[in-house]
Amino acid sequence: MKYTGLTYRPPYEADSLLLQVTTGCSHNQCAFCTMYRDVSFEMESFEQIETDLQEAARYVPDMDRVFLENGDPFCLSADRLAEIAEMIHKYLPKVNTIAMYASIRNIKGKTDEELKRLRNLGINELNIxxxxxxxxxxxxxxxxxxxxxxxxxxxxxxxxxxxxxxxxxxxxxxxxxxxxxxxxxxxxxxxxxxxxxxxxxxxxxxxxxxxxxxxxxxxxxxxxxxxxxxxxxxxxxxxxxxxxxxxxxxxxxxxxxxxxxxxxxxxxxxxxxxxxxxxxxxxxxxxxxxxxxxxxx
Ligand code: SF4
The missing domain is CATH 3.30.750.200 (Transcription Regulator spoIIAA)
Known part of the structure; x- marks a missing residue:
């Protein structure tokens, strides 16, 4: 699995598969936060995500929960998140929840229909x-x-x-x-x-x-x-x-x-x-x- 720099997750995601789909944080300006000050925001390539999922499928084929990394992966477009979710279900068919850090601004950037579509693909329990x-x-x-x-x-x-x-x-x-x-x-x-x-x-x-x-x-x-x-x-x-x-x-x-x-x-x-x-x-x-x-x- 590829991880760039320090990887953060909530304590209650300890048993989830951590899948890097971005590096850094798209906001990176909260007054109290230094988590990603030295890491630029980038999208992970679909090729790398697929390689990571193939590896996960070999080692944890029964995994039922994925936590997307890093600071606010919900900033990705609904289309990109949907494609990632479909890839997750292809390699890890028992996954029922795809969680991640998200911000209020990330939600604002999506239509009601897009939010429902993402929910139907298992995206839920966002950490905000x-x-x-x-x-x-x-x-x-x-x-x-x-x-x-x-x-x-x-x-x-x-x-x-x-x-x-x-x-x-x-x-x-x-x-x-x-x-x-x-x-x-x-x-x-x-x-x-x-x-x-x-x-x-x-x-x-x-x-x-x-x-x-x-x-x-x-x-x-x-x-x-x-x-x-x-x-x-x-x-x-x-x-x-x-x-x-x-x-x-x-x-x-x-x-x-x-x-x-x-x-x-x-x-x-x-x-x-x-x-x-x-x-x-x-x-x-x-x-x-x-x-x-x-x-x-
Ligand atoms: S959104 Fe989260 S990761 Fe980004 S700067 Fe704020 S607290 Fe840090």
Whole structure:
């Protein structure tokens, strides 16, 4: 299998076949992201994709799920994605889901009919960096879409039968914006009903604009207490029946997971318990190491 540079995938795609169909990210400008800063965006050739699928067919012929790489393969035209999906089904006939990272802008570039056609070819469970439901935060993070645009495009996706997993960055609004950010984010999520919710906290790596803003004080990160407050407000406002919450990323102040709405009260209790555990450091800001993992002290 061919992979160019570092290859990223969500933790819950660990058992999926990772198939490179692009390199880099077509946007590559989110303020907090350095994932593809050194990799230019390119489409993988059909010849290489077919060679990779032939190899996969030899080693994992019963594979039932494929995750397309890299940063936002949903930016490809509907025709190209359809051709890739057909090739996948030819070599791996048991595949029922073709997932990938996608952006709001990628959806905007496709008609309703194209979205339905892609769904019929098994494309589903897109992983989307929504990050926040607050325009001010989206602008600061340079996502290049507004909350209204996200609502519109995610609704079109749902109408086409394509489920989406939401990535949310707790604290993306910065200190002082916890309530506003959490309430607006819950409102957007409730209206668009992701099948999966993933949270992390702000942990910009060196080399991106948010890292510079953090260093110069233009962006002030939440304290431990503020992160827990924001998470509490978010969960108090969420109504996502049947959605799986994955909150185990090491950048989270509370690492937990569960099914919504079933486990919402339990998660709220865990947040309160975490606040008690961290009572002596609630006013401190996190110190982190790789992947934003928090050092608790
Ligand atoms: S967060 Fe995603 S969409 Fe934004 S630059 Fe990074 S890879 Fe691209």
């Amino acid at each position: 960096g929504v990050e926040s439901g607050l325009d001010e935060t989206l602008l600061r993070m340079n996502k290049c879409f507004t909350a209204d645009e996200a609502l519109c495009e995610l609704s079109r996706l749902k109408e086409a039968g394509i489920d989406y997993g939401a990535n949310i960055i707790l604290g993306a609004g910065g200190a002082g914006k916890q309530e506003e950010n959490a309430v607006a984010t819950a409102k957007l999520l409730n209206a668009t009903k992701p099948y999966l919710l993933f949270t992390g906290t702000t942990h910009p790596a060196e080399g991106c604009p948010l890292y510079e803003d953090l260093k110069t004080g233009k962006f002030v990160e939440n304290t431990f207490g503020e992160y827990l407050d924001e998470e509490e407000i978010l969960f108090s406002n969420l109504d996502l029946e049947g959605c799986f919450y994955f909150g185990l990323h090491p950048s989270n102040v509370l690492r937990t997971q569960g099914w919504l709405n079933r486990d919402r009260e339990r998660i709220l209790e865990e947040i309160a318990h975490r606040r008690d555990q961290l009572h002596s450091v609630l006013d401190r800001r996190p110190v982190r190491y790789g992947e934003g993992a928090i050092i608790f002290r």
